[in-house]
Amino acid sequence: MQERLQKLLAQAGYGSRRACEEFIIASRVRVNGQVATLGQKADLSVDKVTLDGKALPKSEALTLTYIALYKPRNVLSAAEGQDDRQTVRDLIPLEGHLYPVGRLDWDSEGLILMTNDGELTNKLTHPRYGHEKEYRVLVARKPDDKQLEAWRRGIVLEDGDKTAPADVSFLSSSGKGAWIRVIMGEGKKRQIREVGRLLGLPVVKIIRLRIGTLKLGSLKPRQWRHLTENEVMELKGEKVPTMEKRIARGRSDRSDVNSKDRPASDRIKRNPKDRPKRPPVDRPRTTERKPNERPATSDRPKRTPNDRTRTTGRTERGRSTTKPRTPRR
Numbered sequence: 001m002q003e004r005l006q007k008l009l010a011q012a013g014y015g016s017r018r019a020c021e022e023f024i025i026a027s028r029v030r031v032n033g034q035v036a037t038l039g040q041k042a043d044l045s046v047d048k049v050t051l052d053g054k055a056l057p058k059s060e061a062l063t064l065t066y067i068a069l070y071k072p073r074n075v076l077s078a079a080e081g082q083d084d085r086q087t088v089r090d091l092i093p094l095e096g097h098l099y100p101v102g103r104l105d106w107d108s109e110g111l112i113l114m115t116n117d118g119e120l121t122n123k124l125t126h127p128r129y130g131h132e133k134e135y136r137v138l139v140a141r142k143p144d145d146k147q148l149e150a151w152r153r154g155i156v157l158e159d160g161d162k163t164a165p166a167d168v169s170f171l172s173s174s175g176k177g178a179w180i181r182v183i184m185g186e187g188k189k190r191q192i193r194e195v196g197r198l199l200g201l202p203v204v205k206i207i208r209l210r211i212g213t214l215k216l217g218s219l220k221p222r223q224w225r226h227l228t229e230n231e232v233m234e235l236k237g238e239k240v241p242t243m244e245k246r247i248a249r250g251r252s253d254r255s256d257v258n259s260k261d262r263p264a265s266d267r268i269k270r271n272p273k274d275r276p277k278r279p280p281v282d283r284p285r286t287t288e289r290k291p292n293e294r295p296a297t298s299d300r301p302k303r304t305p306n307d308r309t310r311t312t313g314r315t316e317r318g319r320s321t322t323k324p325r326t327p328r329r
Helices: 005-011 017-025 118-125 145-153 191-198 229-236 243-249
Strands: 029-031 049-051 066-071 099-101 109-115 133-139 167-174 177-184 203-211 224-226
Touching: 005 017, 005 029, 005 049, 005 118, 066 229, 099 118, 109 118, 118 229, 133 191, 145 167, 177 243, 191 203
Parallel strands: 109 203
Antiparallel strands: 029 049, 066 109, 066 224, 099 109, 133 177, 133 203, 167 177
């Protein structure tokens, strides 16, 4: 079956489809010895497709690999380096093509998925899917309600693009700064740092904790491990968390944070007086009463002092029949 060349290259583990399109534009891809063009299709069972002279393996011969890596700071999130700087591929001493899913900046750290599964790479990185990515961010100043709410709604960047809604919550104080949690479904270049700068919250540190259902766990910088079968199935399944699902649910994970650890500026203040008042109900008055039911106060006949009769020795005129007490001397 014929497929577009960028899809075949991505399935072979050479990167995302967008990155593979650049290989085709740069005339690095050939089909049966001829330079390929963008949009061209091929069938690996019949055609010979090469990238820089290396033939793509048949789909049935490709062994899919999934690795979770803790990317440290000062390491490139790339499969191939353009200079002498170290890349995430250099941290995994395995043969074969492995491409990083979910890139991180040079000075950011945290979870990166390394795989040669092009379909999963496209699913987790393409903006239209909006798969969640969770970050723990250290900012230099403590945010207030307005700053956090603006971050949640979206910020217009200097290039004119507006960021999509995000889930942002306060975690804890750290000296003059604070740790916050950011969950978003997009990943523009240096987006978190740019948003923080525009809001007056300079970003000091970024740690990615989660990609979809895959969590960083107990990995330390430069450590890596193979994913389990269940983790791979969860990433490929329909239950992968996305920002669209989060917004549709109208649910925020900010309620999971202990209120004692949150500053007063981030707590939701509720005033009982702000509750909407119920409109008065105009109920018709009725004179009908149930058996043995006492009449309402307004329906009771008014009693005069002469009508007060008790069984405690008072006459019908209200005067007592008992003798008055004589004061003690």
